Amino acid sequence: MKESPEEKRLEETLRSSQMVAGGFMGTDPRRPLEVIEDDEDLLDKLKLSIHTLGRRMHELTDLAIPQMGNWIDDPRQSRLRVKADDYNGSLVCPWPHPGSYQKRITTVKDKNTGRIVSWTDLNIHMIEAHGFFEGKGAFFRIEPAQIAAILFPDLT
Numbered sequence: 001m002k003e004s005p006e007e008k009r010l011e012e013t014l015r016s017s018q019m020v021a022g023g024f025m026g027t028d029p030r031r032p033l034e035v036i037e038d039d040e041d042l043l044d045k046l047k048l049s050i051h052t053l054g055r056r057m058h059e060l061t062d063l064a065i066p067q068m069g070n071w072i073d074d075p076r077q078s079r080l081r082v083k084a085d086d087y088n089g090s091l092v093c094p095w096p097h098p099g100s101y102q103k104r105i106t107t108v109k110d111k112n113t114g115r116i117v118s119w120t121d122l123n124i125h126m127i128e129a130h131g132f133f134e135g136k137g138a139f140f141r142i143e144p145a146q147i148a149a150i151l152f153p154d155l156t
């Protein structure tokens with residue numbers, strides 16, 4: 001199927017490095033909508049909804065915010081530790097959406113396996129609102145299977 005003008009414009013924005021270094025697509029040759037569909041399939045296989053994933057990401061970020069820069073034990077899953085770090089500046093949704101997201105990075109570590117996953121507040125928004133985990137090779141690409149293995153190990 002041919003790319004619509006809207007999709008073309010979105011792809012240009014996502015591939016541009018003006019908003020974030022390297023852009024949101026990394027080295028991924030797929031079209032943004034293909035990336036979104038492929039990741040949706042992966043989540044379906046895990047029986048994990050974007051809603052459930054997004055809610056858990058928010059929960060962990062909110063847990064870490066009051067103690068910025070320090071590791072906090074997650075009271076819900078004792079094997080998880082979470083930390084949030086603030087950086088100068090803000091990010092805007094490339095779709096585009098009004099509003100901006102503080103440059104804050106949440107890192108979650110599984111103490112048992114040593115696995116780590118990181119996200120920005122914009123990642124949470126793009127996952128929840130657009131089902132977009134970013135292209136392969138993008139700095140903040142989140143692999144659905146990897147984040148699920150850390151936050152929802154019962155599903156993987």
Ligand SMILES: [Zn+2]
Pocket residue numbers: 093094095096097125126129130
């Ligand atoms: Zn958006």
